[in-house]
Amino acid sequence: MSFRTPTAADHVEDVSPGTGTLPPRAWYARSDARSLSLNGDWRLRVAPTADAEDDSFAVPGFDAGDWARVTVPGHWVLQGDGAFGSPIYTNHLYPFPVDPPRVPTENPTGDHLRVFDLPSDWPAAGSGDAVLRFDGVESCARVWLNGTELGVFKGSRLPHEFAVGALLKPSGNVLAVRVNQWSAGSYLEDQDQWWLPGIFRDVTLLHRPAGCAGDFFTHASYDHAGGEGTLRVDSEVAGRVSVPALDIDVATGESVTVPVRPWTAETPHLYDGELITPGERVPLRIGFRTVALTDGLITVNGRPLLFKGVNRHEWHPEKGRALDPGTMREDVLLMKRHNLNAVRTSHYPPHPAFLDLCDEYGLWVIDECDLETHGFVEQEWRDNPVDDERWTPALLDRAARMVERDKNHPSVIVWSLGNEAGTGRGLTAMADWIHARDDGRLVHYEGDADCRDTDVYSRMYPAHEEVRRIAEGRDGGTRARRRLPLILCEYAHAMGNGPGGLADYQALFESHDRLQGGFVWEWIDHGVRDERFGYAYGGDFGEELHDGNFVCDGLVLPDRTPSPGLLEYKKVIEPVLIEVDGAGGTARVTNRQDFADLSAFAFTWSCQVDGETVGSGPLTVPALAPGGSADVKLPALPAGRDAETGWTVSAALAADTRWGAAGHEVAWGQGAVTARRVPAVEPAGAPAFPGDGTLTLGPGVFDARTGALRAIGGVGVTGGPRLDVWRAPTDNDDGAPWQSDTRYGLLWRKLGLHRMRHRLDAVEQDGPALTVRTRVAPAAWEVGLAAVYRWTSDGERLALTVSVTPEGDWRVPLPRLGVRFGLTGPADRVRWFGGGPGEAYPDTKEAARLGRWESTVDALQTPYVRPQENGARADVRWAEVGGLRIEGDPEFWFTARRWTTEHLDAAAHLTDLVPGDTVWVNLDHGQHGIGSQSCGPGPLPHYRLDAERAEFSFVFTPVG
Numbered sequence: 003m004s005f006r007t008p009t010a011a012d013h014v015e016d017v018s019p020g021t022g023t024l025p026p027r028a029w030y031a032r033s034d035a036r037s038l039s040l041n042g043d044w045r046l047r048v049a050p051t052a053d054a055e056d057d058s059f060a061v062p063g064f065d066a067g068d069w070a071r072v073t074v075p076g077h078w079v080l081q082g083d084g085a086f087g088s089p090i091y092t093n094h095l096y097p098f099p100v101d102p103p104r105v106p107t108e109n110p111t112g113d114h115l116r117v118f119d120l121p122s123d124w125p126a127a128g129s130g131d132a133v134l135r136f137d138g139v140e141s142c143a144r145v146w147l148n149g150t151e152l153g154v155f156k157g158s159r160l161p162h163e164f165a166v167g168a169l170l171k172p173s174g175n176v177l178a179v180r181v182n183q184w185s186a187g188s189y190l191e192d193q194d195q196w197w198l199p200g201i202f203r204d205v206t207l208l209h210r211p212a213g214c215a216g217d218f219f220t221h222a223s224y225d226h227a228g229g230e231g232t233l234r235v236d237s238e239v240a241g242r243v244s245v246p247a248l249d250i251d252v253a254t255g256e257s258v259t260v261p262v263r264p265w266t267a268e269t270p271h272l273y274d275g276e277l278i279t280p281g282e283r284v285p286l287r288i289g290f291r292t293v294a295l296t297d298g299l300i301t302v303n304g305r306p307l308l309f310k311g312v313n314r315h316e317w318h319p320e321k322g323r324a325l326d327p328g329t330m331r332e333d334v335l336l337m338k339r340h341n342l343n344a345v346r347t348s349h350y351p352p353h354p355a356f357l358d359l360c361d362e363y364g365l366w367v368i369d370e371c372d373l374e375t376h377g378f379v380e381q382e383w384r385d386n387p388v389d390d391e392r393w394t395p396a397l398l399d400r401a402a403r404m405v406e407r408d409k410n411h412p413s414v415i416v417w418s419l420g421n422e423a424g425t426g427r428g429l430t431a432m433a434d435w436i437h438a439r440d441d442g443r444l445v446h447y448e449g450d451a452d453c454r455d456t457d458v459y460s461r462m463y464p465a466h467e468e469v470r471r472i473a474e475g476r477d478g479g480t481r482a483r484r485r486l487p488l489i490l491c492e493y494a495h496a497m498g499n500g501p502g503g504l505a506d507y508q509a510l511f512e513s514h515d516r517l518q519g520g521f522v523w524e525w526i527d528h529g530v531r532d533e534r535f536g537y538a539y540g541g542d543f544g545e546e547l548h549d550g551n552f553v554c555d556g557l558v559l560p561d562r563t564p565s566p567g568l569l570e571y572k573k574v575i576e577p578v579l580i581e582v583d584g585a586g587g588t589a590r591v592t593n594r595q596d597f598a599d600l601s602a603f604a605f606t607w608s609c610q611v612d613g614e615t616v617g618s619g620p621l622t623v624p625a626l627a628p629g630g631s632a633d634v635k636l637p638a639l640p641a642g643r644d645a646e647t648g649w650t651v652s653a654a655l656a657a658d659t660r661w662g663a664a665g666h667e668v669a670w671g672q673g674a675v676t677a678r679r680v681p682a683v684e685p686a687g688a689p690a691f692p693g694d695g696t697l698t699l700g701p702g703v704f705d706a707r708t709g710a711l712r713a714i715g716g717v718g719v720t721g722g723p724r725l726d727v728w729r730a731p732t733d734n735d736d737g738a739p740w741q742s743d744t745r746y747g748l749l750w751r752k753l754g755l756h757r758m759r760h761r762l763d764a765v766e767q768d769g770p771a772l773t774v775r776t777r778v779a780p781a782a783w784e785v786g787l788a789a790v791y792r793w794t795s796d797g798e799r800l801a802l803t804v805s806v807t808p809e810g811d812w813r814v815p816l817p818r819l820g821v822r823f824g825l826t827g828p829a830d831r832v833r834w835f836g837g838g839p840g841e842a843y844p845d846t847k848e849a850a851r852l853g854r855w856e857s858t859v860d861a862l863q864t865p866y867v868r869p870q871e872n873g874a875r876a877d878v879r880w881a882e883v884g885g886l887r888i889e890g891d892p893e894f895w896f897t898a899r900r901w902t903t904e905h906l907d908a909a910a911h912l913t914d915l916v917p918g919d920t921v922w923v924n925l926d927h928g929q930h931g932i933g934s935q936s937c938g939p940g941p942l943p944h945y946r947l948d949a950e951r952a953e954f955s956f957v958f959t960p961v962g
């Protein structure tokens with residue numbers, strides 16, 4: 003005999019999308035109908051299982067006085083300081099046994115209660131209906147109003163509505179929502195992100211007057227040949243459509259064609275209109291544009307696009323996926339200000355307000371459905387719900403809820419079926435349904451390698467070489483696929499320091515029609531603000547299964563500070579290409595936009611001597627059409643300079659726009675006129691031995707026995723300078739577990755590059771020079787580097803030449819090659835002439851602009867959520883720090899930090915980095931590239947730092 007009888011909780015494990023909800027329809031934030039936000043303070047009780055508590059809390063009169071309080075929208079695991087459980091991070095593994103559609107008995111269940119009154123002027127009962135709308139609940143909700151069950155739903159990032167008019171009372175309405183963390187729906191929501199249960203988007207009560215609008219579909223196309231737009235609004239409830247600026251006033255369902263300005267992401271022209279039904283006026287924001295697949299290319303208004311995109315998850319370090327309007331706007335502004343033109347809403351439809359912003363500011367959107375079943379990859383996709391027709395209704399429900407909600411956004415030009423869900427009949431059914439419902443947009447799904455159901459060939463993380471093969475049509479594939487353009491729905495994994503190789507991808511995109519650009523993975527680090535760690539990542543909440551800091555792989559840090567990767571991307575995707583021929587005195591300017599001419603930009607020239615700007619002025623550039631180029635003459639320079647001289651040409655917004663102020667720079671280019679010349683240090687005098695165990699050479703004081711430098715003038719030096727090859731491996735150095743080819747972070751550690759020993763072979767006087775001979779090598783292996791340090795001085799300055807000769811069979815590149823030392827005195831301000839202002843590495847240095855820069859040691863650090871190598875400045879001619887001026891020949895990579903590389907390497911969180919008294923300086927002759935091996939290819943061959951014979955010099959001058 004069984005004691006467990008099926009309970010109402012069994013809906014949780016039901017594959018159906020739910021019961022009791024209204025059919026999906028167009029979403030809009032406002033109309034003249036009344037609405038009441040039910041966001042705010044709710045009561046919460048969290049139970050460990052779905053059936054621990056009965057339904058009595060939903061009955062009016064229930065006393066929830068001793069329940070906790072929770073803010074809606076919100077996730078209960080991010081409120082209450084851990085009292086209600088913790089977030090869980092897994093990439094693709096389900097954090098529960100895979101036995102669809104069953105879920106664990108341990109199923110955290112949040113009962114939410116809210117009592118509300120209707121405003122006194124709320125329309126009286128009988129004048130229409132009312133609808134209760136939930137914009138997002140993870141993962142399964144059962145809803146009661148005033149003790150009556152309304153129904154249940156799944157589909158976490160999709161809206162669900164219930165008709166509630168008959169149940170409403172003027173006051174004391176009791177809204178009860180039981181939310182289960184795990185449900186059958188969880189099998190469809192295996193996105194790489196935190197699992198965060200809760201009512202995390204708005205809850206709204208909408209009055210529905212008699213004759214109110216139902217569903218409606220705005221069709222606004224643009225005929226680029228004639229310059230005319232055609233508008234037709236299909237409406238479930240007949241009415242009129244008015245667009246005053248276009249003198250349009252037509253019946254719903256009727257088409258009207260008039261001259262218009264088209265909508266594009268570059269020129270997001272919206273017309274305000276209204277849908278007027280007998281009972282409601284709904285504001286419309288109409289953008290005229292036509293999306294098509296034309297001759298194998300995605301076109302809008304007849305022109306092919308190039309996506310300069312990013313994958314955006316919704317994230318806030320304290321609120322998780324419960325984003326406030328300000329944060330959404332900040333995302334859009336940051337994207338526009340960094341030259342991005344496209345967003346893939348990975349991997350679910352975002353809060354609808356985000357799409358309003360994309361319409362308004364201009365971003366192309368791939369709107370992706372809330373569907374991912376990635377964990378089934380572990381069982382070769384057996385039992386994958388997307389290939390099991392019992393689940394097809396749930397998939398179609400999700401497709402419909404996305405399309406119906408978002409179909410009136412001009413910014414949305416592509417629907418995506420989901421992400422990483424294998425293949426199956428359910429996906430085909432979704433694609434068929436979407437194609438039939440909306441023939442004005444394209445369908446995307448990366449998992450459809452044969453492009454059976456999709457309109458674009460899409461790949462994630464291919465190496466540059468593979469992209470080239472596809473561009474050249476040498477990749478084979480089905481006939482259907484060969485006719486389609488390629489986009490990279492994910493590439494350039496921005497985890498930690500990186501991604502490297504962006505410019506090399508962009509060069510491919512720009513030179514092959516079939517390549518229509520891509521979407522960097524991803525926008526933001528999903529770090530959780532946490533006292534203990536700075537930002538927490540997977541494992542920090544004691545999860546039994548997790549994927550560590552793989553959740554921190556964004557172009558902006560968790561607090562939305564742009565990381566160097568975003569600044570690099572901004573440079574690489576500039577809307578204007580500026581190539582300066584310094585010697586020829588011209589700048590070639592190319593309009594790289596797809597739609598707009600250059601009239602929005604004002605150009606300036608400036609001239610730098612030794613990095614200092616000595617002249618500048620406006621530059622007249624024709625308002626080139628998209629794709630157009632012109633050579634523009636730069637002003638004449640006074641002749642006879644022997645200092646390093648160069649031009650900078652810059653393009654900035656000519657006037658204020660919605661997203662940037664006049665003067666905001668969008669593009670720049672530099673060109674050298676006169677190359678750098680490094681004056682030699684003429685040795686004067688020889689090493690002296692004052693007899694106190696030291697040896698002096700000009701301003702240098704050394705240990706006479708070891709040849710170690712102690713001081714330069716009054717500047718105390720420790721621990722070098724001596725050869726250094728180690729860097730705290732970046733996430734991209736370490737690579738992902740499933741990649742075995744070039745996971746150099748691991749290979750370096752195996753070889754012992756983090757524990758190099760320095761054998762002292764000789765300290766010699768050689769004429770005016772002090773020569774120190776060493777062999778630098780790790781225990782256990784035969785490989786090593788012979789390093790010779792040759793010191794000279796002209797009496798005021800101290801010169802060092804380092805010669806390095808590899809010995810043995812080196813099979814891996816070096817992380818870095820240079821010298822390191824510590825400054826024991828005060829050191830804070832840093833000045834340098836070289837690349838800046840930000841961090842750069844060999845394959846991330848497009849954004850490093852040659853100039854004179856100033857910073858502090860602390861500000862040189864990039865606070866990656868998991869500490870790792872960071873903060874190098876490229877092409878440095880000279881740097882000043884801690885009373886020392888350092889000149890390099892050739893130019894060098896400069897790094898300074900208040901902890902050693904070993905500390906940096908050992909740190910797991912930002913709070914592990916504790917500043918010491920010494921500032922550690924690295925002067926590098928070489929750095930290994932960064933690449934994208936945390937998910938993607940490693941650095942391209944020309945960014946490798948192979949162990950080779952090398953010689954490089956520095957001149958140290960005390961500057962007081």
Ligand code: IPT
Nearest residue numbers: 093194421422462463523555937
């Ligand atoms: C790819 C996923 O689509 C994305 O969600 C994210 O997990 C990304 O990887 C890595 O951060 S899937 C991977 C198997 C390439």
